[in-house]
Amino acid sequence: MTAPRFRAIREVGEGAWGKVYFAETAEGPRALKFLKLKAGEAVRRRFEEEARILARLSHPNLVKIHDFFPNLEEFARLCDSSAALRGLPREACGFGMDWIEGVPLDRIPGRLDAAAWVDLLAQAAAGLHYLHFRNILHGDLKPENLLRDAEGRLKILDFGLSWEGERRGAEKAVVGSLPYTPPEAYMGDFGPSGDLFALGASFYRAISGRFPYEKPLTPLGLAGVAPPPALLEIIPGFSEPLSQAVARLLELSPLRRPPSAALLLKYLRRQAGEDLLGGEAEEDFEIPKLPLIGREPDMERARAALREPAAAPRLWLLRGPTGVGRSRFLEEWRWEAVFRGYRFVEIPAGEGEAWLSRLQRDLGVVSAEDGDWVVAAERCARVLRERPSLLACSDLHRWPSARRARLKVFWSLLLAEAPGLRILAEFNDEWISETELLSVGEGEPGAVLRWVLGDLPAEATLNLLRQASLGPLAPEAALQGLVKQSGGRPMLALEGLRALALSRGEAGRQQVGDRLSLAHPSLAEDYLVSLPESVRRQAHRLWLDRLPEERAISRLHHAWALGDRATAAARGIAALRGLEARGELEALLEWAGRLKDLKDPALDRRWLHVLRAVANYRLGRHAAARAAYRDWFEAARASGPEVAEARYRFYLGLVFSAEGKGEEAERELKRALRADPNQFPEAAVYQARARNLLAARAVQLVLFGALAITWLSGAGLELARRKGAIPVSVIV
Incomplete structure (x- = not known):
């Protein structure tokens, strides 16, 4: 690409690390962004990452990059005069992008009507869907990064905090601008739902002139935080659907926000009277995370246990079969605990033998020398007893029995040292029984609290599908059919809805096996029984083929749960070799015993x-x-x-x-x-x-002979001869 010559350069803005300039080119006006300081390597990499991300994007609601300059000298050869850039270091890198003649979202003159706000929010949702579909998060949405031009087009700017994939873990830094930062970001988690929260906060600020939450939503400050007043309360006569949409975006729990930008876009298109079944957002129908439906009594018991921890047993069990929603229930539980001031820490099954190091890292304690469990427990308990804490151990059925036994010993050490700690154990009771998990005496009535999740009633399953479809995605008769086929198993019902969305007509139904990503392949035997056996098997095996090699043990788990012994046989050795390489020898022997038959x-x-x-x-x-x-x-x-x-x-x-x-x-x-x-x-x-x-x-x-001769000299020799301990020939 031959870069245009830049003219009439002038400074127009400045941020923490960079400066923005206006320039004229033969192709039209450009915005130039340069690092203004002698930045460290990490800042320069972030700046280059922003340029790399922008270079791959092409969407009407996203700013487009045109040029990249590795240093100021490179840029100087491409412009008539770089006098306006004086003061920048010679090694400053920069890039040229679209110049947007627009105003930030919160400075739009006059008062827009509700239809215009719906249109702007839909444009922002379309841009976010484009990013999220490509596994890119923005990370810093706020009104000044959302510009509206004279024609009413919205552009998303400033990708300086963007990255690929979700951020998880306590070691990650908080991202975003504080009034628009979701509460989960303070706990090290930021996914697509975090961008949606920032989008809702930006529109709330632009429409009402207020911040939705006045204080940072840190874990210690969440208890007692009330939802902000609805836009309909602040502006009488305002659009109720738009007010509800923004309120959903501002939910403190990411589980209660719209499941994705794609589904938000569908909702807004419906408000605008557009065809929901067309457009880009329909290409990738997702199984959404919805508010818990049909689990209200179980969730109320969980809230009661959190409200009065002193009156409840300290060991809590959450169990149920595959696809019943244990993980979803655990996520809801997490946010209920956080909102009530608990410290929530999770030990996931995928950590292998490193689970103790992960726990110490998440609690911010120095790892015990040589993996000393007693010392580690004391250090962890010192942090956990600072305030009420909930330690969740998920997918315990995937843990080898020896590792579960070690974990239970660690539980007892923690419970002895941290009075305010509660242990929540989640497992699939089709894989292991409760008696395999509990020690003698723990299974007695009153010693533990139990939540046993089963299939949903038909009406609750139908309600789940109605909310997931967000409108006329499927006729009522089709939803009734999915209720019957799923037997009340939530994930089966939602997988069936996804298949229905992807297939069009009878011919399309035969191709579902090729098109489904099968997030829960262990359910493939049961879901959509109308599909031929070969299609179900094909769908499952295609999904397994897409898994990376480092997840070989997951392939084996899913194949075994499905009853697909042929795939288990073909994938088994790779899984065992992975376990051997990681030193998980007990798990290796456990699986080898199954495969041997x-x-x-x-x-x-x-x-x-x-x-x-x-x-x-x-x-x-x-x-x-x-x-x-x-x-x-x-x-x-x-x-x-x-x-x-x-x-x-x-x-x-x-x-x-x-x-x-x-x-x-x-x-x-x-x-x-x-x-x-x-x-x-x-x-x-x-x-x-x-x-x-x-x-x-x-x-x-x-x-040994030499040592023996040395010892046998003297009294030892005579004693050995007398006892006949060694032949004389050896001594000779």
């Missing part, structure tokens, strides 16, 4: 038995390791008995050596040397290793 030829049994043997060997279970090597030998001898024999005997010798059984080790290592290496060169590597072990053993015997 499969008869599918796709399962590589030689690798299965090798991984079993290695895991048992590393755990010090030598007899089990020898048995696994024997299974490997039986599976491998058909493809080359001599090579298999050499390898088998070497590993048996290795295990015997680790057990301290020297004679048995020597016997097996010598057997490994029987194969002719000239005829069977693949056996040579194991034979070389066997010779090394035999040589090491011989050295040990020589050293």
